[in-house]
Amino acid sequence: MPTGVAMRDARRQLFDAAERVLREGGPSALTSRAVTAEAGCAKGVLHRHFADFDDFLAELVEDRATGVAARAASLRAAAGTGTVAGNVADALDDLFRTVAVAVVGLVAGRDELRSRLRRRWPTGVPLLTEAVSALAAYLAAERNLGRVAPTADVEAVSAALVGAGHLLYADRTGAPPAVGALERIVAAVAASAFR
Template identity: 75%
Template sequence: MPTGVAIREVRRQLFDAAERVLRDGGPSALTSRAVTAEAGCAKGVLHRHFTDFDDFLARLVEDRAAGVEARAAELRGAAGTGTVTGNLTAALAELFGTVALAVVGLVAARDELRARLRRRWPTGVPLLAEATASLAAYLTAERDLGRLAAEADVESLAPALIGGGHLLYADRTGPPPTAETVERMVAALVGPALRTPRG
């Protein structure tokens, strides 16, 4: 196996392990020892591939942000199909049903990580910034197709949807909101801009 492939595989294994630790235990549970134990490898493996633990965490955040950006194309491709409300509800469930909330907490909790990430994200919150851009692009596509009113303010609707979704999913220890709850929030925000009665 070429070296580049092996390095990518090790990084993927460590990132996936870190996501599981974050999802199960939150930011306070995320240590280099917890990550390598979850990944089933020696602690030194992490330090062979990253300069320090904050470098690892910064790369983890960047990797997960790239995943959000990749899914943005899928969401844009859904424009004109299904319902606007249904597509947005599914997108929010996918975003907040993953590690996004834990990453936001992680960034808030670690000063050094936040400082490193400011090089790429001088403003905004990693993952949520990409998700907001994704929703704005989708809403713009729906507006161009005539399913949203021409005057719909997608630049305001997108962050409002992210903020509403974040609040609904914020309690990591309790059960997630139902699809109906999320859809009701989405409909309340987007409904006035819909050109079709069932949106």
């Protein structure tokens, strides 16, 4: 590997490389050597920016969870447009086509990583927890517009939707499900909530 070559935004390049490794090889393929090889840098670059590999992984998960939270604003802005089921299906598809499914396995399989993440997220899996919050905020906005039942428990519906979406995408070796399949699940899970 090259040494002495400056990297622009090394942390971002390492995070993006880790996401590619996770997507292609899953959590078991994610090693510091695989990340730095994918990023095209020396292994020492990772250790110059992070205390250890679990520190890197914790910051990777936090970075990707922040991305989910950032997309929540555009989801809330969609309130009142399209269909509720369609908007939720699009948001879930966006979430699960990213690295979210692989992060679940990563967090489940690494005790030290899970321990570090518990400081910020005492329960749940970070990306999924952020997705539940984003969906709940969106559904609350739709409830205010009368497109979701006034008695709907948006937090419970959101958790069920994220769980069902995760099951639909988890461990798929073929193409991801069609949005239509996801919309059917969204409609079935939230049938009593959507108007």
